[in-house]
Amino acid sequence: MGIYGCQYKSEGRDKVNINWKNNKYSELFKIGYNETDTLLKVFFSDGKELATYHMGKNPGLFPSSIKIKSNNRRIAVSSSIFLRFLTELNSENSIVAIDNLNFVHSTLKGYLNNPIEIQPSGELQLEELIKSEPNIFCAYTLNAEGIPAFSRLYKQNITVLYIQNHQENHPLARSEWIKVFGLITNKLNIATQIFNRVDSVYLSHLKKITPHKKTIMINAPYSGNWMVPNRNNYLSHLLNDANLNCIWQDENLNEQQLTYTIPLEIAFKCLLQADIWLNIGSYSDLDKLLKNEPRIESVLNSNDKIKIFQNNKQQEESGANSYWDLGSIHPEILLNDLINIGQGKFDSLYFYQQFR
Numbered sequence: 254m255g256i257y258g259c260q261y262k263s264e265g266r267d268k269v270n271i272n273w274k275n276n277k278y279s280e281l282f283k284i285g286y287n288e289t290d291t292l293l294k295v296f297f298s299d300g301k302e303l304a305t306y307h308m309g310k311n312p313g314l315f316p317s318s319i320k321i322k323s324n325n326r327r328i329a330v331s332s333s334i335f336l337r338f339l340t341e342l343n344s345e346n347s348i349v350a351i352d353n354l355n356f357v358h359s360t361l362k363g364y365l366n367n368p369i370e371i372q373p374s375g376e377l378q379l380e381e382l383i384k385s386e387p388n389i390f391c392a393y394t395l396n397a398e399g400i401p402a403f404s405r406l407y408k409q410n411i412t413v414l415y416i417q418n419h420q421e422n423h424p425l426a427r428s429e430w431i432k433v434f435g436l437i438t439n440k441l442n443i444a445t446q447i448f449n450r451v452d453s454v455y456l457s458h459l460k461k462i463t464p465h466k467k468t469i470m471i472n473a474p475y476s477g478n479w480m481v482p483n484r485n486n487y488l489s490h491l492l493n494d495a496n497l498n499c500i501w502q503d504e505n506l507n508e509q510q511l512t513y514t515i516p517l518e519i520a521f522k523c524l525l526q527a528d529i530w531l532n533i534g535s536y537s538d539l540d541k542l543l544k545n546e547p548r549i550e551s552v553l554n555s556n557d558k559i560k561i562f563q564n565n566k567q568q569e570e571s572g573a574n575s576y577w578d579l580g581s582i583h584p585e586i587l588l589n590d591l592i593n594i595g596q597g598k599f600d601s602l603y604f605y606q607q608f609r
Contacts, residue, residue, distance in 0.1 A: 269314050277452065278426035281417045282433055284441075292318060293436060297396070298420040306414065308436070321412055321437060322388055328437070329371060329387035333357050335416055337578035338434040340364055341447060347438065350385035352377075355571040358578070377402075383409050389437060391416050422511070424487050424584035425452055431582060455585040458592060459494060467595045468498040470520070470527040473534035474546050479520040486511045491584065495591035500526055517548075524552045529594060530561045531605075537565065539608045553609075561609040562594055566602065576604045 271285035271292055281296045290309030297303050307318035329350035330336050336357060339345055345364040351357065352372035357365070369385040371378050382390065383406070390406060390413050403413045414437065418430035428451050435444025469492065472480055481501045482488045492499055500523045501515060515523075524530060536542040539561060543550045553559065568574040580587045590602050599607050 269311075276426075276429055276432075278423050279418075279421055279429040279432075280426065281421055282430065284432065284436060290314065291436065293321075293433065295415045295417055297417070303394070303397075303400075303415050303417070304413075306412070319412055321414070323439075326389060326438060327385075327387045329368075329382055329385055329390045329411075331372065331377070331390070331392045332416075332578075333361075333573070334418070334578045334581050335391045335434070336361060337575075337582055338431050339438070341431060341582060342434060342438055342440050342444060344434070344438040344440065349387050350382055350390075356573050358567070358573045358575045359569060360575065379405060382406070383411070387411055389414050393417055393419060418581065422485050422487050422490065424491050424587065425455060427487060427581050428452075428584055451583060451585055455588055458585060458588050461592055461596075462496045463596060466496050466498050467528040468500050468526060469529040469531055469595075470500060470523045471531045473532075473536065473542060474517060474520070475534060477517070478514045479517055480512050480514055481520075483511050483513060491588055491591060494588055495595055497529070497591065497595050521548070521552045524549070524559065525556050527556070527559055530559055531594075532564050533561065533608070536563070537568075559609070560594075560599075560607065562602075562605045562607050564604050566604055566606040580604060 269287065269290070271287055273283055273285035276283065280300075281298065283294050285292045285294075290307060290311050292315065293306040293308075295303045295306075305315075305318045306321050307315045308321045308323055312318070312320050326347045327349045328339065328347045330339070330348060331352050333352070333356045336345070336348060336351055339348060340361055346366060348365060348368050350369040350371045351365075352370070354362070354370055369381055371382045371385070388411060390403070390411050392403065392413055393416050394400060406413055416430060416433065418427045421427045421430075429448050431444045431448050432441060435441040471482070471488075471492075484499075484502050489499060489502070501520070533539070533542055536545075564576045565574060567576055567579075586603050590605050593599070593602060594605065
């Protein structure tokens with residue numbers, strides 16, 4: 254039987270009363286329960302159901318759901334972000350496989366118990382994944398076309414649990430996915446407490462906003478393209494919450510398009526008007542960027558007051574950068590950095606360092 258047979262359009266087939274919990278921010282999962290059973294629904298970014306999972310005593314009452322066993326959790330993860338969620342819950346001992354240890358920050362490696370690498374070269378190695386004998390594989394997919402690739406895992410009694418936090422449009426919505434990891438590790442109450450603290454600190458940072466708004470430009474050219482986030486992108490939410498003016502944003506663009514490309518000439522004009530330039534691609538210093546794109550040097554000479562910051566203060570030689578995983582779970586740290594940058598307080602930044 255294909256995977257589609259147990260995932261798509263299960264809403265309405267299971268005639269059992271379920272009390273669904275409301276999330277505060279996340280739109281791409283929901284958790285429901287009754288006295289004996291718990292359901293988890295995961296959705297695509299367009300709102301269509303991706304999968305329904307069941308935990309509890311009565312799996313026969315939910316024939317259209319994917320079963321998650323309640324004991325002996327052995328978890329494989331396809332991202333260091335998922336690893337970070339599990340370590341936040343002190344559940345790192347359950348991890349038997351991970352995508353690439355080079356992407357794991359040194360602050361996390363000491364907690365691991367020799368997990369198998371399943372994507373050391375970027376492509377998922379199914380044989381290695383199966384060899385690690387997980388009963389849950391935390392993965393993600395961009396669309397329905399990516400689902401059949403995991404069909405072999407179901408035949409090996411490995412449940413593919415889709416973690417779609419990367420498609421949430423709000424930074425706190427991404428963080429709220431810790432509740433899903435709390436569910437599968439029997440620590441939902443702890444996960445909820447962690448998220449509530451993150452939410453509380455994030456909202457408290459908003460009280461530090463001052464009326465003066467700095468103008469920013471973001472990202473850098475890559476292969477002749479300059480990608481920028483649209484207004485509904487999670488990064489735009491962070492920047493707006495930090496009271497930063499996103500000079501590149503086009504009011505006429507469809508907000509469903511979360512990123513888009515602008516011509517280099519337009520990007521250079523934005524740089525000329527910006528007070529701050531953030532996230533300059535993958536460059537470790539400004540000289541390497543200018544060597545790759547010499548035209549930017551004349552722009553910076555014309556706007557000699559612009560301050561430049563890169564999000565690699567926590568990056569290690571292996572390439573691991575906790576900006577991506579810790580920042581996903583703790584957007585309050587990211588927000589605090591951005592607020593301080595906007596207010597000219599550069600001494601205590603956590604993820605960012607100043608290049609100019």
